[in-house]
Amino acid sequence: MKLEPIPDIVVSRLPRYLQSLQRMHQAGQLTTSSQDLSSKIGISAAQIRKDFSQFGEFGKQGTGYSIPFLIEQLEAILKVNLVWEIALVGIGDLGHAIARYQGFTNQGFKISAVFDNDPARIGTKIGDFVVQDSAQMIPIIQRMGIKVAMLTVPASAAQGVAETLVNAGVTAILNYAPVVLNLPPGIRVEYIDPIIQLQHMTFYLQS
Amino acid sequence: MKLEPIPDIVVSRLPRYLQSLQRMHQAGQLTTSSQDLSSKIGISAAQIRKDFSQFGEFGKQGTGYSIPFLIEQLEAILKVNLVWEIALVGIGDLGHAIARYQGFTNQGFKISAVFDNDPARIGTKIGDFVVQDSAQMIPIIQRMGIKVAMLTVPASAAQGVAETLVNAGVTAILNYAPVVLNLPPGIRVEYIDPIIQLQHMTFYLQS
Numbered sequence: 001m002k003l004e005p006i007p008d009i010v011v012s013r014l015p016r017y018l019q020s021l022q023r024m025h026q027a028g029q030l031t032t033s034s035q036d037l038s039s040k041i042g043i044s045a046a047q048i049r050k051d052f053s054q055f056g057e058f059g060k061q062g063t064g065y066s067i068p069f070l071i072e073q074l075e076a077i078l079k080v081n082l083v084w085e086i087a088l089v090g091i092g093d094l095g096h097a098i099a100r101y102q103g104f105t106n107q108g109f110k111i112s113a114v115f116d117n118d119p120a121r122i123g124t125k126i127g128d129f130v131v132q133d134s135a136q137m138i139p140i141i142q143r144m145g146i147k148v149a150m151l152t153v154p155a156s157a158a159q160g161v162a163e164t165l166v167n168a169g170v171t172a173i174l175n176y177a178p179v180v181l182n183l184p185p186g187i188r189v190e191y192i193d194p195i196i197q198l199q200h201m202t203f204y205l206q207s
Numbered sequence: 208m209k210l211e212p213i214p215d216i217v218v219s220r221l222p223r224y225l226q227s228l229q230r231m232h233q234a235g236q237l238t239t240s241s242q243d244l245s246s247k248i249g250i251s252a253a254q255i256r257k258d259f260s261q262f263g264e265f266g267k268q269g270t271g272y273s274i275p276f277l278i279e280q281l282e283a284i285l286k287v288n289l290v291w292e293i294a295l296v297g298i299g300d301l302g303h304a305i306a307r308y309q310g311f312t313n314q315g316f317k318i319s320a321v322f323d324n325d326p327a328r329i330g331t332k333i334g335d336f337v338v339q340d341s342a343q344m345i346p347i348i349q350r351m352g353i354k355v356a357m358l359t360v361p362a363s364a365a366q367g368v369a370e371t372l373v374n375a376g377v378t379a380i381l382n383y384a385p386v387v388l389n390l391p392p393g394i395r396v397e398y399i400d401p402i403i404q405l406q407h408m409t410f411y412l413q414s
Contacts, residue, residue, distance in 0.1 A: 015406035097300035199222035201379040
């Protein structure tokens, strides 16, 4: 493995490669090529070969890539050969849907604690979880050693809750609230906002 | 306005500028600067000035930008000074949450039809909507002239449903199913997948 830092734009493509390879593997496919992957995910074969070359030798020219080997390598690189516990904060409609979502299993993640500040919700059950009081986030998250959180609180509450999560030791936040978070350096934040992505598309539409 | 095509990477940042400007405006702020915007959204002031320069003169050096003027310009560029009707397909937990979400209002979007293929769901009400039979998607979407869809069906169904949407005249799809869609050229697709974004972050975490 080379020692230069991997550009973030390359890192951002690795989960897509992994997802596609897992799907091929589930369908019984054992080898693939950059052309095959390209046709499935819409990234050029040259780009895929270049991305993979960042991580050393993933396959041999001509014989293709072993899918199980690639999956194992990508899972290790992305550190999802571990299981990351997740704190989910905000149990409205969206938080509910996420708490009940089965898709995190086997992808390196497990929701381990759910929080809300609404007395009517605290103590209620959602799937396997009992909703805990968000006033207790710091001791609970610290005790569990949770590093990853998903934020599904209203926009007006997001910055404050995110700061509390950081104080509790969280270093990566997936933020569904439609607001940019201002957090200390070293804290990773990713955003999910359907409006932003819809508006990106309407630019190109004929009205 | 210049006639060169705007790079997609610039387009992708415009909704974030708009969101942040709307938030400032709601808080009563009337002018801003590239430095001010930069501090709020974490994009460099130089990049913001360069992006805005793609669209001609948005502000004068020294006096700052008028927030209402910028909002109006960005809404027109992104074509969200119109209201785009949306078809939402797949009324599981996530579809439910989206159908009930109030955040689309005033952002250029309105969910206008919701579909599912489950007889137990068809005809039921979610908020203001009656769930319609997805077998009727083509005539209903054609009649309504809907161009934008949100896809919250299981991964195994997503490709087929997306093809039906395209046949009905949809040209932009926001896909929540964890699978890459293979659609004709000219169809815009954006993806929302928490696993992809979580895995992007774990690359950087200390385990």
